[in-house]
Each structure stands twice: as C-alpha cells, then as structure tokens.
C-alpha cells in the first residue's frame with residue numbers, strides 16, 4: 001500500500017489500484033468507449049489508441065458505425081425523432097434545461113405533475129412521484145420508507161442502487177437465493193417466529209439485467225399475502241418492455257399492481273430518457289416525498305426529460321405503442337432462438353429483452369467484444385465484480401427499433417466471433 005510522507009494511505013482504494021494494474025488493465029480497452037451519436041438501433045463509436053490508461057484517451061480520428069446491441073433502448077424511444085423529441089425540444093425552450101431547485105422548493109412544473117398523474121394511471125395505482133435519477137430513486141427512496149426495526153429480505157442479484165439504499169436505511173438485511181421462493185419463505189417464517197420486526201419487506205426486481213430472468217411475481221404476491229409481508233419491486237428493466245401492454249411484470253403475470261406495495265422503475269430503458277419513479281398508494285407516495293432525501297435535497301428532473309417520458313408513455317399506451325411492444329417481443333424471441341441454435345449458452349426468460357451470453361472469463365469477454373466491434377456490432381461485456389469471476393458474459397440488449405436485417409447481421413457477426421473465441425458448448429441444434 002502506498003503511503004504519503006505522513007504515513008497515510010491515499011484516498012483511492014488499494015484494491016482498485018491492484019485491479020486496474022493487474023486485471024482490469026488487460027481488458028480496459030473494451031470499457032469507457034466514447035460514442036459520437038445517439039444510442040439508437042445504431043451508434044457511432046469513436047476509436048481510441050489502445051495504449052490509453054486511466055481515461056487519458058487519445059482518439060485516432062476514426063469512427064465506426066455499429067449496430068447497437070449494447071445500450072437499453074427497448075422500445076426505440078432513444079431515437080432522436082418523432083413526437084418525443086418534439087415534446088422535449090418544446091419543453092427545453094419553455095423551461096430551459098435546469099430548474100435550479102429541488103421539487104419541494106421551486107422545482108415542480110406542470111409537466112412534473114402531469115407526468116406523475118400519467119405514471120400512476122399507466123401503472124394502475126393511486127399515485128406516483130418522479131426523481132431526476134433512477135439510481136437515486138432506490139438509494140434515497142428506500143431509506144425514506146424503511147425505518148428502524150424493519151427487516152428486509154433481498155434477492156441475491158439485486159442491483160447496486162437497491163443495496164446502497166438498504167445500507168443507508170440501516171435496516172437488517174437477509175439475502176435469499178435468486179428467484180428462490182422456497183428459500184424466501186423459509187427466511188420469512190423464521191423472521192415471523194422471531195417476533196421482533198416492525199415490518200418485513202421483500203425487495204426484488206422485475207427483470208434482472210445480469211441474468212435476463214423474471215421474478216415469479218404471481219407466486220410471490222400469493223406468498224406475501226399469506227405471510228403479511230410487504231413488497232418493493234424494481235421495474236427498471238421491465239416497465240415498458242414486459243407484458244402485453246408494456247406495463248411491466250404485473251402485466252406479464254396478470255397481477256393486480258395494487259398488490260405490490262411499492263412499484264419502482266426508471267425512465268432510462270424503455271422511455272429513452274432519465275430518472276425514475278416510485279408509485280403505489282397515495283399515503284406511500286406522500287411518505288416518500290416527505291421522508292426521502294431526493295424530493296427536498298436533490299435537483300428536480302429536467303423539464304425536457306419529463307416531456308420526453310410523458311410523450312413516450314402516451315405512445316406506449318397507443319395502438320402504435322402496442323405494436324412496438326410486440327416488435328420488441330418478436331425480436332427477442334428471434335434473437336434468443338438463433339443464439340440457442342448456434343450452440344452458445346444464454347441465460348434468462350424467453351421474453352426478457354436483455355440476453356446474457358456466457359463467455360466465462362475476462363479474456364474471452366474482451367476478445368468477444370473486440371471481435372464484434374470489428375464486425376460492426378457494439379455490445380457490452382460484464383465481468384467481476386458485477387458477476388462471479390468465472391461467469392463473465394456479453395449482454396445483448398434487444399430493441400423494437402432493430403430491423404430483422406440488422407439482427408441477422410449481428411447474428412452472423414456473433415457466429416464468426418464465437419468460433420474465433422471458442423464459445424460453442426454444444427453442436428448446433
């Protein structure tokens with residue numbers, strides 16, 4: 001460990017230092033890649049010199065147009081055209097980009113009110129409140145809801161923003177195996193028998209982006225009703241993308257949304273925007289506003305962002321929007337089926353538009369991302385610490401905006417790279 005003259009360690013973590021020198025260093029060129037276009041069905045990557053280190057990029061001047069299977073644009077609303085872009089532009093002209101205030105002060109416009117009303121109606125619950133950042137919706141919303149004496153039962157694959165929120169809430173957390181309701185029930189019954197908790201709250205996600213798995217919501221709601229538990233559901237990857245009407249996993253499973261105590265979601269995936277929401281009963285939403293730190297202490301969502309989300313939400317509820325949801329589903333089924341036929345290992349539910357492909361090691365992950373980029377396909381590799389060390393994966397994100405020709409081009413690239421890197425685990429099926 002480095003020390004300064006007075007004998008103190010530097011501010012940065014020595015583990016990170018180790019990681020960037022020895023492990024991350026070998027694969028760093030596949031991360032932090034700058035782009036110079038909107039992240040639509042296609043995007044433009046700026047190429048860097050490969051010897052860059054610690055963000056001191058040197059651009060080579062070359063740009064590469066790629067089909068985009070790397071960023072979340074489930075319904076194609078990240079494209080800079082049409083009604084959403086017009087609404088966002090008009091709002092920027094009317095209100096500017098920043099409100100210079102929190103929601104509780106001078107940061108609430110008519111657009112925020114309208115978005116909150118529309119979000120609650122869209123989800124089928126009483127009320128909603130919106131935040132400028134999806135991550136902070138969890139990390140600041142949870143401490144506002146969970147007081148002393150609460151016990152949280154948390155899925156082992158929950159997102160970092162949920163884990164941070166639980167830490168800030170300073171509650172007791174017990175982790176259950178991913179999507180394993182038998183394990184959850186055992187933990188819940190033991191907690192009930194202890195008799196000392198003010199409330200027992202289950203925290204889960206709708207679709208898990210590292211696994212492509214879907215929460216078994218119908219059985220979970222039955223369990224929570226049977227045992228008197230409460231349920232916090234993060235729909236970052238499912239709202240807009242799942243269910244016949246794009247209303248999320250409640251829609252997918254045919255569950256009454258009012259049976260989920262807290263519906264949380266983000267606007268960064270299906271709505272092509274930024275921010276998040278917490279929705280549920282009017283009393284719950286009032287509590288999040290009053291007790292969560294974001295409403296009073298963080299800058300409000302930018303009005304042009306609110307306008308974009310509103311336009312996208314209305315579009316999803318229209319017949320053309322329903323067609324987008326269907327196109328996303330068709331693209332997802334097609335892509336998953338073709339990957340399986342290729343003999344690679346993929347994870348997740350058939351309907352999940354995030355499709356993780358197992359590549360095992362960091363080095364294969366880097367080689368796969370590089371090989372795909374060279375063939376004009378932009379993807380994201382995910383490895384330790386976001387996954388176990390030997391379960392690195394490529395995460396393909398499907399979009400309603402992808403044409404069948406684009407997907408075929410991507411699949412041909414994947415097939416070539418899979419052979420190059422040695423990823424087939426079985427003969428073709």
Ligand code: PMP
Nearest residue numbers: 133134135159161234236266268
């Ligand atoms: N929850 C989940 C499940 C997520 O996957 C993410 C981000 N990918 C977030 C919350 C944070 O949302 P945002 O990126 O919109 O800040």
